[in-house]
Amino acid sequence: MEKIIIREITLQDMEVWQALAKETFFETFSENNSTENMEQYLENSFNIPRLTAELNNPDSQFFMAWDGTMAVGYLKLNSGKAQTELQDDTALEIERIYVKNSYHGQKVGQLLYEKALEMAQKEHKKYVWLAVWEENHRAIRFYTKNGFVAFDTHIFRLGNEEQTDIMMKKVLE
Template structure:
């Protein structure tokens, strides 16, 4: 495997973000959800219109992980008013770390997480937070390994199915 590179995404990367997002979300969650619920969620959450709005949001940033010319994952972070819940000026939210199954276990998620940590440091944030599905034990354990602790829960709706996300944070200062 060649070295993984991380590049900040722009509106020109919309199609890449859409395709990687749909593929990785499906790979991760299809086995636990109905095909109908999955397709409904993918169509709504990864529509070009929705992604265009997310990419153009001033307090949101996307970073794509590349293995040579192949996009293999991405990171989406939010600060300020772009955060999905807390909207604390002293925090940074990791909204998504998505890695294709072909590259899981190859430290791509860690590289993307390290990018979020780097930006949080540059922006002098006091903590990083995120929501992760309680049944995605691989991700929960990844965040625990990186020093995150659970502080709350919230409901995530996939189609019509209500699922519980663990809210986790890591204090930086």
């Protein structure tokens, strides 16, 4: 493994990013969800028009982790009206941190998380928040280890299924 580089995603990265987004979402959630729900979600959430619209939203930021020429993880941040729930101008939402399974345990997620903190501090945010599926125990441990605490729940729809996400936040100093 070379040194992991984190850089902002651009339209030129679209095909690589789309493939990574689909792969990492599938790796993370396919074991616990039906094939039909997964296929529907991947098609609806990670198609080129949708990703292009997300990338063009001025209140969202995207970063990809690279190991040499291979994209191995990515981060999506939302502020202002792009936030999925709270839409608090003093907060930054981490909507997505996804890392290829083959890179778990190699600190890629930590580097992406640190990029999120850097952006929150740069934008003078008071706290960072996120939502994580209640069955994603690895992610919950990761966020708890990094100082996040649960404060609410909300429903996430995956195909025809409703799943409970734990909303967590970390107050910044």
